[in-house]
Amino acid sequence: MGVDIDEKRDTVCVDGQKVLLHTEHKYFLMNKPKGYVCTVHDDRGRKTVMDLLPADTGRVYPVGRLDYDSEGMLLFTDDGDLAFRLTHPKNEIPKTYLVRIEGDISETLLNKLRAGIELDGKMTGKSKIRIVETDKKFTKLHVTIHEGKNRQVRRMFESVGKEVVFLKRIRIGEMELGSLERGKVRALRPEEVFYLKNI
Numbered sequence: 001m002g003v004d005i006d007e008k009r010d011t012v013c014v015d016g017q018k019v020l021l022h023t024e025h026k027y028f029l030m031n032k033p034k035g036y037v038c039t040v041h042d043d044r045g046r047k048t049v050m051d052l053l054p055a056d057t058g059r060v061y062p063v064g065r066l067d068y069d070s071e072g073m074l075l076f077t078d079d080g081d082l083a084f085r086l087t088h089p090k091n092e093i094p095k096t097y098l099v100r101i102e103g104d105i106s107e108t109l110l111n112k113l114r115a116g117i118e119l120d121g122k123m124t125g126k127s128k129i130r131i132v133e134t135d136k137k138f139t140k141l142h143v144t145i146h147e148g149k150n151r152q153v154r155r156m157f158e159s160v161g162k163e164v165v166f167l168k169r170i171r172i173g174e175m176e177l178g179s180l181e182r183g184k185v186r187a188l189r190p191e192e193v194f195y196l197k198n199i
Contacts, residue, residue, distance in 0.1 A: 025079035026060050027188035027196075028053070031180040032074040038065035049074060052183055063087060067151055072097070072169035073177040075188075075196075082197060086172070092125075092146040093199060094173055097153055099141045100166035104134055109160045117159050119149055124156065138165075173199040 032038070036047045040061065049062055053076070063075040063083045077083055086093050110131075116124045128144040143153055154164045170177050175195055180186060188196075 025077060025082075026058055027079065027082075027193050028057065028060060028076040028185050029177075029180065029188055029192075030074045030076065030185045031177060031182050032066050032071050033182045034069050034071045037068050038062045038074065049076075053185060057185070064148055066169060067154075070167040070169070071182065072167075073172060074169070075172070076185075082193075086196065086199075087148060089147050094128075094144050094146055094171075095148070095169060096142055096144045096171035098132075098166075098168045098170050099143050099153060099157070099164055101139050101141070101157060101162045101164055102137070103162075104136065104139050105131075105141075105160075105162055109162070112160060113156050117156055119152065119155055119159075124149065124152065127156070142170075144171075172196070 030049060030052060032049055032052075036049050036052065038049050040048065040050055042048050046068070053060070057076070058078070060076040060078050061083070063077060064087045066072060066074055075086070085091055110129050114127055114129055116126050118124075125146050127146075129141055131139060131141050133140040143156075145152060149155075153167060157164050173195070175192060
C-alpha cells in the first residue's frame with residue numbers, strides 16, 4: 001500500500017535512520033585529456049576520468065563518453081534527469097568536435113559525411129562539417145553531430161578513407177569548453193545549468 005508523505009511536515013526513517021530528501025544536485029565540467037576512459041571503474045586497470053576529480057567532488061558520474069584517445073568537454077553530475085536529457089538520441093543535443101585528419105579532404109567526401117553514412121547497419125543523422133584550417137599535410141575541421149554512437153566521428157571519417165589523428169569535444173549545444181586547462185575540473189555556473197536543462 002502506498003503512503004502519502006508531506007515532505008515539509010513528515011519525517012521518514014529506515015532502520016532508525018532519518019531519510020534526507022536530496023534536492024541539490026552537483027554539476028561539473030572537465031577538460032578530459034587523452035589516456036583516460038569515461039567510466040567509474042575499469043576492469044582492465046586503465047585510468048578513468050574519476051581519477052581526475054577533486055576529492056571533495058562527491059558522488060557524480062560522467063555524462064556520455066569520450067573514447068580513450070579523445071579529449072575535451074565532459075560533464076559530470078548526480079542529476080539523472082539531466083544526464084538522460086543530454087545523452088538520449090531523441091533530444092538531438094548538438095555536440096561539436098575539433099577534428100584533425102592527415103592530408104586534405106574533398107567537398108565530395110565532406111558532403112557524403114554531412115548527409116549521413118551507414119554505421120552498424122543504420123544511417124547516422126545529418127552532420128555539420130566545416131574546414132577551419134588546412135594545408136597539404138593536415139586538415140582541421142569542426143564537426144557537429146546529434147548522436148553518440150561508439151567512436152562515431154572517427155568511424156565516419158574512416159568510412160571515406162580518412163584517419164582522425166586528433167579529436168576534441170569543444171561544445172555542447174552553444175556551451176563551450178573555453179580556456180579550461182587539460183585535466184582540470186570546475187563547477188558549472190547556475191546559468192550554464194539552466195541552459196543545459198532548457199537546451
